[in-house]
Amino acid sequence: MPMKSLSFFAILSLLALTLPSAIASDPSPLQDFCVGVNTPADGVFVNGKFCKDPKLATADDFFFTGLDKPRVATNAVGTNVTPVFADNLPGLNTLGIAFARVDYAVNGLIPPHTHPRASEFLIVQEGTLLAGFVSSDQDGNRLFAKTLNKGDLIVFPKGLIHYHANVGRVPAVAFTSFNSQNPGLITVANTVFGSNPPINPDILARAFQLNRRKIMDLQAIF
Known part of the structure; x- marks a missing residue:
């Protein structure tokens, strides 16, 4: 080879x-997290x-x-x-x-x-x-x-x-x-700006030192 x-x-x-x-x-x-469900009769988790x-x-x-x-x-x-x-x-x-x-x-x-x-x-x-x-x-x-x-x-x-x-x-x-x-996997932008429901934009505006409108624009993208 x-x-x-x-x-x-x-x-x-x-x-x-x-x-x-x-x-x-x-x-x-x-x-x-793990939400408990009924396990199969012959299964081992x-x-x-x-x-x-x-x-x-x-x-x-x-x-x-x-x-x-x-x-x-x-x-x-x-x-x-x-x-x-x-x-x-x-x-x-x-x-x-x-x-x-x-x-x-x-x-x-x-x-x-x-x-x-x-x-x-x-x-x-x-x-x-x-x-x-x-x-x-x-x-x-x-x-x-x-x-x-x-x-x-x-x-x-x-x-x-x-x-x-x-x-x-x-x-x-x-x-x-x-x-x-x-x-x-935690993607930063998706997590911060794309959460469901959205994080209060006033909180993010203070955290990122941006105006509220910019935060809302980013949330709309993600």
């Missing part, structure tokens, strides 16, 4: 290295899922294909995320790990967000990304940012706000890995 700077299989090998830390992370609470009888498990429960296929980035921010979580790879349940492929259009981005239950690392397969995270108030809200090219990776600590954006002239591809089977 000819040598390449970073093959698709090398990427998957690097992602697998997160497994030891994944074991150390879960089991934490894997959902924001473990880490947010009912478990199949292990005698009925097959190799397909632990198999996912197609991560090498490009996706069209058509959402509002120019990205397309292909998750590989326990919802679409049942064998991941209780293993404390999850993956995703991210396709970026030119100027596409994953906006500032946080994963409340997982650290994340991102590795670039194609293109050039600008990625960074911001430390907590206690640490002075410092920005840690790097420009990443093919073969580069960056780690986002658990719970900290982070982002990544395509700053190159062509589409980009990256792979991410999480040390939780359900890392959670």
Whole structure:
């Protein structure tokens, strides 16, 4: 096999290295809340899922294909995320790990967000990304940012706000890995300006030092 700077299989090998830390992370609470319902007569509820009888498990429960296929980035921010979580790879349940492929259009981005239950690392397969995270108030809200090219990776600590954006002239591809089977996702703009029902705009106006009309305009967008 000819040598390449970073093959698709090398990427998957690097992602697998997160497994030891994944074991150390879960089991934490894997959902924001859990409303009790009547359980199936023959079901066992473990880490947010009912478990199949292990005698009925097959190799397909632990198999996912197609991560090498490009996706069209058509959402509002120019990205397309292909998750590989326990919802679409049942064998991941209780293993404390999850993956995703991210396709970026030119100027596409994953906006500032946080994963409340997982650290994340991102590795670039194609293109050039600008990625960074911001430390907590206690640490002075410092920005840690790097420009990443093919073969580069960056780690986002658990719970900290982070982002990544395509700053190159062509589409980009990256792979991410999480040390939780359900890392959670809180997108800052959607949460603050798109809550249901909306946060009182006077509260947000004082918090962001903006006038009430600007806050209401932002709420209308999100």
